[in-house]
Amino acid sequence: MTATRIGWIGTGVMGGPMCGHLLAAGHPVTLFTRTRAKAGALVAQGAVWQTSPREVAAQSDVTFVMVGYPREVEDVILGPDGVLAGARPGTIVVDMSTSEPTLAERIHRRAAARGVRTLDAPVSGGDVGAREATLAIMVGGDAGAVAEVTPLLQRLGKTISHMGQAGAGQHAKLCNQILIASTMIGVVECLVYAVRAGLEAGTVIEVVGRGAAASWALNHLGPRIVRGDFAPGFSIQLLVKDMGIALAEAERRRLTLPGLALANRFYQEAMAQGLADQGTQALYRVVAKMNGLLP
């Protein structure tokens, strides 16, 4: 049996290590990335650079995409030099970026017309999950294609969940981000209240982090806030992107989500204060400043 030929588009902080896992598993890999220098380590390990997503797809059985924004997804998959322009019938395209469900549906239709199958398969677990291959992968698309790529996805993540048809993976990821948005508001308001009330914020986290108020955000990001560590993790600008997608999808479906809208306003303010590249926990700085706890 010949090893599946892998194409990989986008080798940033997530895509780089993910592509590396497939390379390490013995798959021939061709790749494209906007900034060629970012592919250096993978090329040194045997991956072959191509000049466009189209060239990558033309040489691959399964082409993965892991880029930052929906407009990039659109460009590298649907553009004139994009994946679909090169992909042969029968091959599979897996978009692992967090992107728009409606774009995933559009890509699915365009690909189907060419005999190409597509999956949307965004992930959670962050850069650590990408490096350690412990990502949670939420997949939308046809069951047959999911079954075919599952052995590959198992090289990248710990849990692979088929959520439904095209777009369903993106919808599940948006559910994840909707949760994070309001949970972070709770964490930040709790800590601001604690400080103003004269409590030791670290002690508060220890106490309330064991019971019904516990959350991953409180227990993992709370202590970082307390010691003034606002490095990402997951950056504010990426969460703002995801919240924007979720709000637009909600509006299309006439869904009112006031908690998400509030979180979006808070995080927009964080962007305005120059915190775009900081971790999502830097929302604390906005709310603390608003309440006179920080200059």
Next chain:
Amino acid sequence: MTATRIGWIGTGVMGGPMCGHLLAAGHPVTLFTRTRAKAGALVAQGAVWQTSPREVAAQSDVTFVMVGYPREVEDVILGPDGVLAGARPGTIVVDMSTSEPTLAERIHRRAAARGVRTLDAPVSGGDVGAREATLAIMVGGDAGAVAEVTPLLQRLGKTISHMGQAGAGQHAKLCNQILIASTMIGVVECLVYAVRAGLEAGTVIEVVGRGAAASWALNHLGPRIVRGDFAPGFSIQLLVKDMGIALAEAERRRLTLPGLALANRFYQEAMAQGLADQGTQALYRVVAKMNGLLP
């Protein structure tokens, strides 16, 4: 050594089993409760009924209070037939109700003038925690008094945390409720989005409940929402009480907490829809109805 004589005021769903643990540990217990019938089981186990909190306190070394609302705390402690009217100098009063930090401070001052020491010691962990003696207890007050009652508190809970001076226990409990308020909004909006997007809500909880979006509320209350189980747990009217206290305290301190204010509006709407006695997860019904997912 003589066993500490215990007084207990309030034997509802929390106070009943808590009082029972001290009785089972061999302490002589006198008690008062507004509805005498609620004390029947404890009296059968050897507790002695008294006609007022004042009578209870007069016969006790340590008097515990576990009632529902700040106005009841005020009545049973500061009222003409209240605990302080009967408590002897040198004894300790422990209010375990979730109540106002400023009331705790006032009680502390009034008691100190009579040579009585007081602690505010609200809990988290719910009726299950009360029955199984696994509560988290957040204590405000003087360290000496905390040390004296710690062996008693250890009969009631798993963790006893001294948070600071009088009122600090209540402040910590409010931090807990501030977290729960916004976290519940995230959970409910996530599930409403999931349903509208055609995802299986139970599968979404499984997937996103393992990562950065996880919370006790999502993982424990989410599945109840999915199967239409809105029984308390912790009732909406009690959360509304606590949010009201937190908002009033925030206002006194000129703190703006928009997430808490939003949750309060949502839960006020739940009250208006007749959901006061349902569990906090019944917020789902409000948001689902608002979005046309429920009639």
